[in-house]
Amino acid sequence: MVAIHRRPSWTIAESLATPEAAYLNRRSLLQAMGITMASATALAALPGPARAQEADPTADLYPAPKNDRYTLDRDLTPEEFNANYNNFYEYGTQKEIAAAAQQLVVRPWEIAIDGLVEQPMTLAFDDLVRKIPLETRLYRHRCVEAWSMTIPWAGFPLKSLVALAKPLGSAKFVRFETFLDPAMAPGQNSFLYPWPYVEGVTMAEAANDLSFIATGAYDKPIAKQHGAPLRLHLPWKYGFKSIKSIRRISFVEEQPVGLWEAIQPSEYGFWANVNPEVPHPRWSQASERVLHTGERVPTLLFNGYAEEVAGLYAGMDAAKLYM
Ligand SMILES: Nc1nc2c(c(=O)[nH]1)N[C@H]1C(S)=C(S)[C@@H](COP(=O)(O)O)O[C@H]1N2
Ligand SMILES: [Mo]
Numbered sequence: 001m002v003a004i005h006r007r008p009s010w011t012i013a014e015s016l017a018t019p020e021a022a023y024l025n026r027r028s029l030l031q032a033m034g035i036t037m038a039s040a041t042a043l044a045a046l047p048g049p050a051r052a053q054e055a056d057p058t059a060d061l062y063p064a065p066k067n068d069r070y071t072l073d074r075d076l077t078p079e080e081f082n083a084n085y086n087n088f089y090e091y092g093t094q095k096e097i098a099a100a101a102q103q104l105v106v107r108p109w110e111i112a113i114d115g116l117v118e119q120p121m122t123l124a125f126d127d128l129v130r131k132i133p134l135e136t137r138l139y140r141h142r143c144v145e146a147w148s149m150t151i152p153w154a155g156f157p158l159k160s161l162v163a164l165a166k167p168l169g170s171a172k173f174v175r176f177e178t179f180l181d182p183a184m185a186p187g188q189n190s191f192l193y194p195w196p197y198v199e200g201v202t203m204a205e206a207a208n209d210l211s212f213i214a215t216g217a218y219d220k221p222i223a224k225q226h227g228a229p230l231r232l233h234l235p236w237k238y239g240f241k242s243i244k245s246i247r248r249i250s251f252v253e254e255q256p257v258g259l260w261e262a263i264q265p266s267e268y269g270f271w272a273n274v275n276p277e278v279p280h281p282r283w284s285q286a287s288e289r290v291l292h293t294g295e296r297v298p299t300l301l302f303n304g305y306a307e308e309v310a311g312l313y314a315g316m317d318a319a320k321l322y323m
Pocket of ligand 2: 087143144145238239240
């Protein structure tokens with residue numbers, strides 16, 4: 001029984017993935033807000049001002065200039081699709097968490113920087129986002145569930161934030177942690193998950209130009225359901241590595257254990273590099289469903305970013321790199 005409970009729910013059909021209690025809670029929450037299930041989806045899909053009740057103090061930073069190194073051979077996923085099909089277990093185990101995620105309180109938002117650094121510090125997001133020039137990059141996003149999207153992120157390279165943090169030479173990994181606040185994230189009341197969400201990368205991965213901190217998407221500040229006010233995106237890795245709503249960044253000597261790895265280490269590893277030839281223990285990674293077209297296309301090694309990142313893994317044990 002324990003093994004079944006601990007199995008991530010994205011491994012089963014979506015219609016079965018939501019425990020009834022969570023589903024009912026969500027319904028009553030929305031009803032209390034005067035929102036029906038149908039109108040909640042419509043509400044989340046509304047663009048710009050119609051939805052944004054609060055003025056965002058960083059709105060003037062977008063659109064950010066485009067970095068032409070990162071463009072794509074595929075169409076972008078329309079914003080309404082990205083805004084209404086998410087994984088954000090703090091707000092539920094189903095894909096339709098956009099309405100619930102509006103409970104996320106993003107101001108004030110501070111990011112603690114600690115561990116093996118010259119001087120631990122706390123950064124206010126609204127200051128940080130003006131310290132490093134923002135740019136727009138078109139990135140592929142590939143979930144381990146075998147679907148994909150393409151997203152126009154805005155933000156800055158993770159390596160710029162690392163430089164600001166001044167890590168010591170002894171740091172080997174960067175560990176990221178999301179907020180812990182069950183009052184604004186009902187999913188964190190579930191004892192099936194070891195909250196808060198944690199993820200990590202090596203110092204070399206963090207220094208790679210592809211590793212990106214997204215603060216915006218679709219030419220405006222990033223939506224709450226995507227992990228406002230800042231989230232990681234590592235486009236050559238399965239999506240679960242790209243942690244949302246970062247509150248703490250620690251420089252450490254030991255390899256961090258992510259939330260999914262902690263739950264099921266035989267299925268979710270530290271590296272999680274995309275590889276079509278290495279199936280997940282229970283399903284193939286050979287192809288992926290492009291979310292907005294429904295089309296199935298072959299999956300590429302390192303999700304199409306081999307040229308940029310393959311060198312990071314030279315000489316390493318291949319058996320572990322792809323899960
Ligand atoms: N804090 C947090 N970060 C998270 C998740 C989550 O549940 N909580 N889900 C991950 C998974 S599995 C994926 S595929 C992506 C989804 O990002 P998106 O909803 O913006 O497409 O976020 C990742 N980051
Ligand atoms: Mo995912």
